[in-house]
Amino acid sequence: MESLSDTKWDVLISGTGLQNSLLALALSRSGKKILHVDENVYYGGAEAAFSLQEVDEWLEKIQGDISSKPFRNASLWKAEASDGTAGLSFSRAYTLTLSPQIIYSRSKLLSNLVSSKVYRQLEFQAVGNWWIYDGETEASLRRLPNGREDISQDKSIDNRAKRSLMKFLKFVVNYENLTETWEPHADSGLAGFLSRKFQLSPSLQSVISALTLSFEPSDQIPVKWALPRIARHLTSIGVFGPGFGAVVPKWGGAAEISQVACRAGAVGGGVYVLGTGIKTSETVTEDGEQLSKVELSNGENVKTRRIVGKNTGHDLANLKSVSKIIAVVSSPLTSLFQSSIEGSPLAAVSVLVFPSKSLPEGTAQPNPVYIMVHSSETGECPSNQCVLYATTLKSDNSKAVLEAALSALLKSTEDDEGKLLYSLYYEQEQQASYASLDLAFNDEILQAVEDQWKTIMADDNGTLEGSFMQFEDREGMNNDDDDGDEGF
Numbered sequence: 001m002e003s004l005s006d007t008k009w010d011v012l013i014s015g016t017g018l019q020n021s022l023l024a025l026a027l028s029r030s031g032k033k034i035l036h037v038d039e040n041v042y043y044g045g046a047e048a049a050f051s052l053q054e055v056d057e058w059l060e061k062i063q064g065d066i067s068s069k070p071f072r073n074a075s076l077w078k079a080e081a082s083d084g085t086a087g088l089s090f091s092r093a094y095t096l097t098l099s100p101q102i103i104y105s106r107s108k109l110l111s112n113l114v115s116s117k118v119y120r121q122l123e124f125q126a127v128g129n130w131w132i133y134d135g136e137t138e139a140s141l142r143r144l145p146n147g148r149e150d151i152s153q154d155k156s157i158d159n160r161a162k163r164s165l166m167k168f169l170k171f172v173v174n175y176e177n178l179t180e181t182w183e184p185h186a187d188s189g190l191a192g193f194l195s196r197k198f199q200l201s202p203s204l205q206s207v208i209s210a211l212t213l214s215f216e217p218s219d220q221i222p223v224k225w226a227l228p229r230i231a232r233h234l235t236s237i238g239v240f241g242p243g244f245g246a247v248v249p250k251w252g253g254a255a256e257i258s259q260v261a262c263r264a265g266a267v268g269g270g271v272y273v274l275g276t277g278i279k280t281s282e283t284v285t286e287d288g289e290q291l292s293k294v295e296l297s298n299g300e301n302v303k304t305r306r307i308v309g310k311n312t313g314h315d316l317a318n319l320k321s322v323s324k325i326i327a328v329v330s331s332p333l334t335s336l337f338q339s340s341i342e343g344s345p346l347a348a349v350s351v352l353v354f355p356s357k358s359l360p361e362g363t364a365q366p367n368p369v370y371i372m373v374h375s376s377e378t379g380e381c382p383s384n385q386c387v388l389y390a391t392t393l394k395s396d397n398s399k400a401v402l403e404a405a406l407s408a409l410l411k412s413t414e415d416d417e418g419k420l421l422y423s424l425y426y427e428q429e430q431q432a433s434y435a436s437l438d439l440a441f442n443d444e445i446l447q448a449v450e451d452q453w454k455t456i457m458a459d460d461n462g463t464l465e466g467s468f469m470q471f472e473d474r475e476g477m478n479n480d481d482d483d484g485d486e487g488f
Contacts, residue, residue: 004300009035011456012294012302013280014309016262017045018099018254019436023308025116025261025300026266026453029105029471035302036262036270039277043259046070046428046436047099048381049252052091055424062426071098079419083194085107085268088328088421089382095423096326097253098382100372102127102246102349103441104232105239110247112446112469113257121260125378128339132210133408134203141412142354143340144207146237146245150340157480161204168198168208173234175227186224193223199438210353213439215322215367215393217356232440243344246440250348251379252361254441267474273298278309308452319430321400322437327388328381331418333428348377354405367393369405370439385421391439394427 008033013020020180021043024036042048049060055076079087088094103109103124112407113119130144143189145151151165153478171178185193190209194200209218236245247254266272273296281294282305291303354369372389374380377408388409402425410418424440429433431438450468456462 003291004296004302005034007033007035007302008291009033009302009304011035011306012037012278012282012292012304013044014038014307015045016040016043016258016272016274017048018261019449020308021258021261021265022047022112022446022449023452024265024270025118026449026469027456028264028270029466030268030457032268032456033399034265034268035273035304036265036276037273037276037296039275039297041275043262044252044255045258046431047097047101047254047258049095049097049255052088052094052096052422054091055096055191059424062233070426070431072429074424076425077423079421084163087330089385090289093382094328094380094387095252095255096387097255097389099254100248100374100426101254101439101441102248102351102372102426104246105244106232107238107441108443108446109441110477116264116469116471117473118260118264121263122144122248122256123251124247125348126241126244126345126351127248127349127351128244128344129336129350131336131350131352132207133354133358133359133405133412135354135408141336141352141409144210146243157204159208161201163200165204168194168200169234171198172227172230175231182227187222189485190221190223190226191218194218206292206355206358208454210355210368213370215320215391215437217362229440235296241343241345243341248349250377278307281307306456320437321394321427321429323394323427324389324425325388325390325399325402325406326422326424327390327420328385328422329386329388329410329418330421331386331413332375332442333386333413333418335375335413337375346377348375352409354408359401359404359408363401363404364397365392365401365404366395367401369401371405371409372439373409386418398427399425 011027011034013024013034013036016036016038024034027034059076061069061073080220113122126303130146131141134140134142143152148169150167150232151157151162171181175182181197191205193207194205205218209221211233212221214221228444233245252253262272275298276298279295279297281292284291284293292307293307294302294304296302337347339347350373352371352373356368357365359365369390369392376383376385390405392398392401428437453468454464
C-alpha cells in the first residue's frame with residue numbers, strides 16, 4: 001500500500017464527528033485528495049454510537065484519562081439479574097448514542113442529505129409525542145399541545161388561556177415580520193415576555209419554553225434566542241405527515257449520518273485512517289507553495305494544503321457543560337408513544353420535559369431536564385425495552401437530578417413493571433460556540449460546513465465550481481449501490 005507521505009494532500013480532516021463528516025461528504029465529488037483521520041478507533045466523535053461492549057471500552061478510556069475531552073466523570077451501573085425480570089440482552093442488541101439529537105423537518109440538513117443522494121443509505125423514524133411533567137398538582141405527565149387543534153381539545157387549559165395561547169402561536173410563526181412586538185424585549189427573559197405581552201400563566205410559560213429545548217429556566221432564556229426555536233418546532237409539524245415535526249436516523253442517530261457521510265467520502269477517493277490523530281504541524285514552503293507538514297500519531301509525516309480539525313479557535317472558557325444519563329429500562333413504555341392525531345405514524349421517539357423546580361420536593365433542580373425516550377423501533381435496543389437519554393445543565397447535584405427525573409418518569413407511566421437495567425452517567429462540555437450540545441440539530445453547524453467547503457473549493461479568483469451538496473447520481477450505480485462500502 002502506498003504510504004500516506006507519498007501524496008500531497010489537498011485537505012487533511014481530523015476527527016469524524018458530524019461536522020467534519022459532513023464536510024467530507026460535501027467534498028466527496030470534488031476530485032480533491034482528502035485524508036481523513038481520527039484519533040479514536042471508531043467513527044462519530046462526540047456523536048458516536050456504541051454496543052454495550054464498546055461502551056465498556058469507551059468508559060475505560062474516559063476514566064483512564066482525566067484530561068479527556070469533551071467527556072469526563074463517566075460511571076456505569078448495571079442491574080443484577082435476580083427476580084426473573086428479563087435483563088439486558090447481548091451486547092450488539094444495543095446501539096447507544098452519545099448524541100440523541102432530533103432533526104426538525106424543516107432543517108436544511110435533510111434537504112442536503114437528499115440533494116447529495118446519501119439519504120438512500122438512511123432510514124428515518126418519527127419523533128412524535130412531547131410530554132411535560134406536572135410536579136405541582138398531579139406529579140404526572142401531560143401531553144404538550146402541538147398546535148391549535150391540540151389546544152382546543154385540551155381540557156386542562158381554560159378558555160381565556162386558550163385565547164392567549166392561540167394569540168401567541170399566531171404571532172410566533174410570523175415573528176420575523178412582527179419585530180415591533182419583540183425586538184424591544186430581545187434580550188429579556190422569555191417568561192416575562194410571555195407574561196407581559198400575552199398574559200400567559202407560569203404553567204403555560206413552561207409549556208412554551210419546553211419547545212425551545214433550552215437548558216436554562218424560562219426566565220433566563222433570551223427572547224431573541226427562543227422565538228426562532230419555537231417557530232422551528234411549530235412550523236415543522238405536519239411537513240412529512242400528521243402528528244410529528246421531527247425525525248431521527250435509525251441505528252444510532254447522528255452517528256449513522258457520520259458513517260454514511262464518511263462512506264461517501266471514501267467512495268469519492270478519500271482515505272480514512274482510524275486510531276490516528278495529529279501530533280504536531282508546522283508550515284513549510286515547497287516549490288513556492290505554502291504547505292502544512294503534519295506528524296501523525298502513527299509516526300507518519302504528511303503534507304497538506306489545508307488542515308480542518310477539531311480545534312475551532314473558539315474560547316471554550318464560557319461554554320456550557322451538561323450532565324447525561326443513558327438508561328435502558330425493561331419496558332416498552334407503550335403509553336408514551338401512542339398518538340392522539342389520526343393518521344400519524346407510530347412515534348419511535350418521545351420527548352419528555354421536566355421544567356426547572358418541577359421534580360418532587362427534596363430534589364434541588366435549578367434547570368430543566370429533558371428525556372428522549374427511544375423505543376426498539378429506533379434499532380437501539382431489543383423489543384420490550386426502551387432507551388432513555390436524560391440531559392440537564394451540569395451542576396453540583398446534576399447526577400441526582402437526572403436520577404430523580406428517571407424515577408419520576410417510570411412512576412408516571414402506566415407500566416409499573418418497568419425496571420432500570422442499565423445506567424451510564426457522564427458529563428460533556430461544549431466543543432464550540434455553535435452549540436454542539438443542542439438536543440436538536442442546529443443548522444448553524446451546516447452553515448459552518450458550507451463556509452469551510454467554499455474556502456476549500458474557491459479558486460484564486462474566488463470562483464466556486466459546483467454547488468454545495470448538490471450531486472447527480474453516480475454512473476453505473478443503482479440506488480442501493482450509491483455511496484457503498486468502498487474504502488472501509
